Amino acid sequence: MSRFPLEEIQSKKILVIGDLMLDRYWFGEVDRISPEAPVPVVHVARREDRLGGAANVARNIRALGAQASLLGIVGDDEVGKKIHSLCTEAGIQAHLVVDFTIDTTLKMRVLGRQQQLLRIDFEYPPSATALGQLDQQVKSLVESHDALVLSDYNKGVLTHVQAMIAYARTKGIPVLVDPKGTDYQRYEGASLVTPNRSEMTQAVGTWHSEDELTQKANALRQRLSLDALLVTRSEQGMTLFAAEGRSHVNAQAHEVYDVSGAGDTVLATLAVTRATGMPWSQAILWANKAGGIVVGKLGTSIVTAEELL
Template sequence: MTVSPLSPHDVLGFESTQVIVVGDAMLDRYVDGTVNRISPEAPIPVLQVQRDRSVAGGAANTAMNVAALGAATTLIASWAEDEPGRELERLLAASDVSAVRIARGNAPTIEKLRVVAGQQQIVRVDREDTVDLDEAGRAAVVAAVEQAIRPGVPAAIVISDYAKGLVGSELVEAIMATARDHRIPVVVDPKSSDIRKYRGATIVKPNFAEAIQMARMPASSSPDEATLDVIAERLLVDGVAALAISLSAVGVDLIEGASRTRIPTRARLVSDVSGAGDSMIAGIAVGLASGLTTLQAVQAGNMAAGIACGRPGTAVVTSVDLLNEMLIEVSPDRRPGMVEDWQELARFVAIEKAAGKRVVFANGVFDLLHAGHVALLREARSLGDVLVVGVNSDASTSRLKGPTRPLQPQSDRMAVLDAVRYVDFVTVFEQDTPRELIRTIQPDVIVKGSDYRPDQVVGGDDAKAWGGSVHIVTLLDGVSTTRLAQGQQVRRG
């Protein structure tokens, strides 16, 4: 089956969703340095430490990725009131993750220490106590899930099972019942070898090693078609709607009913696979919550995992990362060009700004596009990284230019501008001036022709309020739509 690439439009709306993550949280510590010699005490490398750092791991990393994609995020997990636990809480709070701590006996905060030379892990040290959550703890988790659900807000639930004691079968069953009552999709990152533990899930996402273990197949099995057919037959049990099997560099196999779809992964240099599964789960969950189909949500998750693999350590993937990746993958005819919805356009502009890009705005009627228009657009684009063009609507043009204008309808004028290589986004405004549009997208630079003085440029004062500026472009002499139109009338005569 051929898979159509995601459109960048598909990531819009993530910020209007919520995701509740339940699972095993942990703190990942890294000691980074260089190795230049072998110890004289034993045949081991000597690490010259350059820095120490901490990141959220496990279910906490999933929650951080969800929050980075724009969704309101609640993490329900267990950690202790110890130093690693306080560090974990600090990291979560800094990422706008609402955290609910559930006591799991006297278990300390799960901590993983990775020692890294260059970009190569040379040792990992784990500290953990996997005591099971008791009945009171299970009740507290379910109550926290119920309390976190916001009526009327599109949502998804993630069960992040790292087999560290929190996510038992009874808890999973209770969460699934709550999700059914609220009609909320559930995404599972599994560790149990029994797929039946996750009955009720919308998507279960094992990696290939986990999948063959669940399917009771030999560890030496390879991810060929025959093996995947057996996995599909054994794991797609009643109550599990879909499987998304991660095949590392090959991509993801999505299994729904009798259909199987291979979603490829873009080739890239892999730096570290730590946390890539968390990034994938986050992308799937936010995608489902925002209304994407199962296939589209898994595509978003696969893309997020690929980005994470290209970064050292446990990584967080943002909506900016996802949008940029989509713009790389989609063909030009699928990229957003003409965007009439201002709020949608404002979200695109905000994402571009978050990526550090400078946004330039120009406006006009652009009736019979001519060399003067192109010169203005070329110079405008040179002032930044993204050029947004606002076009007067047909009614606005008639009020401005008279009843015989425009010569071309707004749809044609927008389509022509969209084809100009200097232009990134084209929109339309019905008002006599673009002031409301400018206030909505808040560009860094407003460009006008030299028939205006800087103090006459609409929106200039507004732009100064948010740190923007006005730039005046020298117009070409003797070139205008009016003269072109008059010339055509003369020739027709």
């Protein structure tokens, strides 16, 4: 495995655009069942807010040593303000468009004895006005960065993703995409797209052998004019399909505790290593190592450069 290029990474600037959300955790103890309904009563002892969605990708990029800028949409509310303050704490340059017609996306999780009991989601699509303001900012920000990361959680912020990719490519900026949905034509021209196993199945259908997967992956890569396609496959590791060929790396997790946000960590690691010019086949080794570390942590988490080293 090649050296982790921390010094080179520290001089790189990565722009993340995508769906922003706040992950709110309520931790408590459960010692009785409610008399009102057959559900546990959680006595909340601790609360914690963490950056989620595209903001978690930016937080991982910062933790790995690079400079991170974040562009997204929030509502004019307490959750939006919390995302802004957490970005400031993490050293992320936040460019948040405020949409006065919506509430910020919030995922609230209730845990009893470290076990998730319930998740409540609040989410609303952004207005056309806010999307227009976001598009204006894309052009002013892209050129001053070494790579563009698009984090798609299907909440509407990347409605105009094709124009973003096309603009970055005219400026020679590599584009890495974490996709959602079945319409992969939207990501045409990206440098890398990173579907997980179920997302890849949605995009190309099922496969029954490694040869069939390779055939389908390369057909998709060529159709979308991608430099590379990375399929993350949980306990089966990850497989990269590029013009130079196929590279596979086995999963490294010693103990899987929580997979939420693991894709964000993998994407962030690929972005910072590729920004230094590291070949894809080497970059996925570091991304795999980072993914193996982060699934051993509870909730939306980060991996630092120190942990990787």
